[in-house]
Amino acid sequence: MAKATTTIKQVLNYGPEHAAWFAANQTLFNQVCAFYFDVIQAHVKILDLSNKEALTALEKLTHITQRNPAPVMPLDEVAEDIPAMFRRAAIHAALGSARSFFSHLARWQKAKEKAEAKGKKFHERPPVPPRTWNKSASLYAGMWKERSDSSIVLKVWTGTCWSWMKVRITGRELPIDAELGSPQLIRKGNQWYLHTPIERQFKSSGKIEKQVTTNKQTKICSVDLNINENIAVCTIRTVEGSILATTFIHGGQRVNGFRKKLLGRIARNRHKTGIIAENEQDNVHLWNTIRHVDEQVAHLVSNRIVQFAKQHEATVLVFEHLGNLKPTKGKYSKRGNEKRAFWMKGRIFRYAKYKAYHAGILTSRVNPRNTSRECARCHSLVARYTEGQPAEGYTYGAPLVACHQCGMRGNADRNASLVIGQRLTQRYQKQEKPPTPLLAKREPKGSGVGIPQDAKNRNRPSLRSARHGDSNEHGTAQATGMRMVEPVSDIAHQLRLPLE
């Protein structure tokens, strides 16, 4: 069984004076956190304990009881009458920060020692403990009650006393029979929200490696992300190689056009005013619109990808690594637009990953090198062209591909998505059997498969480059339209499967 956590975000509706209470409550929470962080810093050994033991130890050091009338660092010096559950929430928050800080520190010391042992200078600065605290208050059981779909009663510090208050909540309803975690009071801008983590258990189908190596019928959904019209092309394929379904998620042009229009407006506005004030966002409204549209599209596309995978019972989702952004020439709106389209690809991946995980689907990424230049059927190089043109050469970004080795013709993005899926299975098949020397792989004499002689002779470097392909090297192939010639010979050797 695997576990997934989602956060349900709900809006709190309260009178204007109550916002000050929430703020006071958060300030106090952070004071208590900071206090416990100091206590931990003074007693670092506490971090060797489990969270539960650490909690007991910290309470012993700070909390006055009949049995423990004079603790070393009494919490009462910060604030009196803090409810036990408020204190414990703050202790756990402080413990989390302290664990993170001290592990950073240890890593930094290790790196420093290593550099000094080699006689190198070490310029990296040490991590510093948090100077300010801005944590959201967690409400442990006991700090809230009477929760319904439309309201909740919370215990908060008003600035002068502890008080129970009833707040109305709106927004997404909590799913029935979900396992609720402790809600948090979150401030965004001037609005306060209640965030509730919920946990769900689901059946996991095991690691990708296990799925791919033990079950030939495992379905893999491979996704090619683009910055053109086909934002995403997804193909379902079994490990043994049957292709079951493909879907195109369109709409790239519209998003690009819309974004470009707004970026153009920003550029013109900036030109008019002539200066951009420092530390001040210009064209706030336009930037917000761009951000929201990108966010929205990334959610829609990632959702469609995961839905498609679910619908076809795929249990593995695979993307290619993103590579580097190709810097282009052109107007501000064009460059800015491409940059954002590229970022959106990253966002689609991230969102798809967590959405897939919630659906019990695992996500992986493969080397992007030449994914759009390789024939999915015979692995030789393809010609890429636009309809109406001769099927030869390689036109960057053109919609169609043709393979002169095996005669495959089709959509370029779909071909790329197929190649991406194959790379994932290849990764594990490679591990199963040791790499065969390439020469042994040559076709028997007279098999009649036409591989140009010079291609065979240049097989030599392929072992190295084949292994190289396993690493997560960021591909340059897609990013450089100019280098058409060299990668051509590269790929024929790297994926030497002319007979399969």
Ligand SMILES: [Zn+2]
């Ligand atoms: Zn082919």
